[in-house]
């Protein structure tokens with residue numbers, strides 16, 4: 001594989017040491033105030049010291065639901081890419097790739113070259129990230145099947161590739177897991193034979209022991225626990241039970257029936273200082289769990305991978321509303337035949353998914369009060385049907401009807417067929433790699449102290465249908481705003497300004513002349529500011 005060039009930022013605002021990258025970043029925003037009919041906009045600017053720990057270390061990922069379609073396909077994809085496997089299909093020989101992963105297969109605009117042409121680099125090249133080949137994988141499942149059997153059961157991976165992976169995956173066996181029939185569909189009962197017995201607290205202790213065992217056996221520096229098990233019903237959040245760390249601890253020890261398996265996994269992960277990510281729609285990350293994460297300085301993220309219909313919805317609705325067209329009716333229907341679809345065929349589990357698939361348009365609608373009165377929303381219907389024959393190949397049909405000029409209407413219909421797991425698995429990789437990277441960022445608060453990001457990793461929103469945010473923070477669902485947030489956070493850690501898409505060197509005559517004469521690149525750099533970091537050389 002050709003060696004990717006090393007990226008170095010040459011600026012008085014950045015300092016590289018063996019352990020850290022120190023950057024002075026000019027954070028800019030516009031403060032808007034209203035006084036009756038008058039709106040005032042005031043630019044504000046703050047120099048932020050950002051430190052990135054370059055030491056990636058040895059990273060493990062523990063999947064809850066490892067034996068599922070996503071878990072087995074993720075494992076197959078890591079192994080296929082690690083071994084650079086090729087395999088035969090009816091369409092010819094295929095090579096491994098990570099398409100669908102923004103860290104591995106997408107690029108970020110870095111800037112322009114001397115001719116003024118945009119230069120893009122792979123996202124994974126901007127800052128030190130875990131290499132997918134180096135990930136150590138383990139996990140739990142209520143089903144006892146090993147990963148080779150799980151891969152066959154999933155019917156996602158091409159047959160010839162399965163044969164090349166079977167031996168290695170047969171040696172991988174999910175650890176016994178926590179099963180509570182009150183939280184997932186009754187139709188999952190026949191899988192549930194690989195279980196941790198005992199009270200909820202005993203199960204919590206066992207999960208912690210499993211994490212310690214995985215860490216010690218593999219000499220890991222960091223573990224990320226990611227839920228890709230079945231969708232649970234929402235737990236009924238109760239004051240005095242779910243609201244604080246202390247109350248949830250008590251509820252756990254009291255074997256409270258409203259403490260879900262996913263919340264037990266989350267508490268165990270956090271108490272073992274592991275990042276916890278929820279790839280399903282249920283409300284695992286209740287107040288007490290987030291408070292526990294804050295107290296321990298551990299990161300959490302969720303909910304529900306944003307892989308297909310919802311991802312497209314967060315683009316189409318953003319396009320329509322920002323074009324001044326008014327979506328008034330959105331209908332999202334799909335059917336699929338995998339075990340996820342089987343579990344979602346139960347009303348309570350479907351309701352969890354319906355919630356996360358429905359709330360995704362709120363921020364875009366609320367951003368345009370020319371089109372929508374306060375509180376006004378499009379009609380929005382979500383339908384999911386289970387049709388066993390189609391397996392993992394989800395069939396999605398969407399209809400978007402908008403009001404246009406002079407109350408005309410415009411109806412867009414989309415049909416989409418895909419192996420659902422092949423869309424979700426790259427997101428699992430990105431969630432793991434970006435969560436690890438973001439956990440290594442720190443922001444200088446005083447001369448010698450740094451604070452990390454808020455424990456709820458909302459910069460991962462691009463990958464999630466219902467992004468969890470810090471209490472009181474706005475939820476952003478528009479896909480390209482979410483993407484710009486990731487790109488510009490990475491740029492900020494390199495003391496680079498956000499991409500503003502102005503391109504004035506191609507629009508303002510004297511800038512165009514400077515560009516072509518080379519003068520544009522000789523303009524004096526920002527006045528050399530003293531690095532604000534106490535640790536960086538002055």
Ligand SMILES: NC(=O)c1ccc[n+]([C@@H]2O[C@H](COP(=O)([O-])OP(=O)(O)OC[C@H]3O[C@@H](n4cnc5c(N)ncnc54)[C@H](O)[C@@H]3O)[C@@H](O)[C@H]2O)c1
Nearest residue numbers: 065067068069070141142177229230231280339340420424
């Ligand atoms: N495109 C996608 O595939 C996609 C997109 C968004 C969200 N999701 C969510 O990801 C999750 C997994 O999807 P999938 O297609 O892999 O489903 P799946 O049913 O194939 O896999 C889930 C696995 O979890 C196991 N399991 C159930 N309860 C468990 C528990 N308490 N502990 C440990 N294991 C448990 C099951 O035995 C199964 O092997 C689902 O919640 C789904 O809604 C999937």
Ligand SMILES: O=P([O-])([O-])O[C@@H]1[C@@H](O)[C@H](O)[C@@H](O)[C@H](O)[C@@H]1O
Nearest residue numbers: 306307308309310311334340384
């Ligand atoms: O990501 P997306 O395509 O909007 O939503 C998908 C649903 O349409 C599908 O029915 C469900 O099984 C998947 O878990 C996923 O949530």
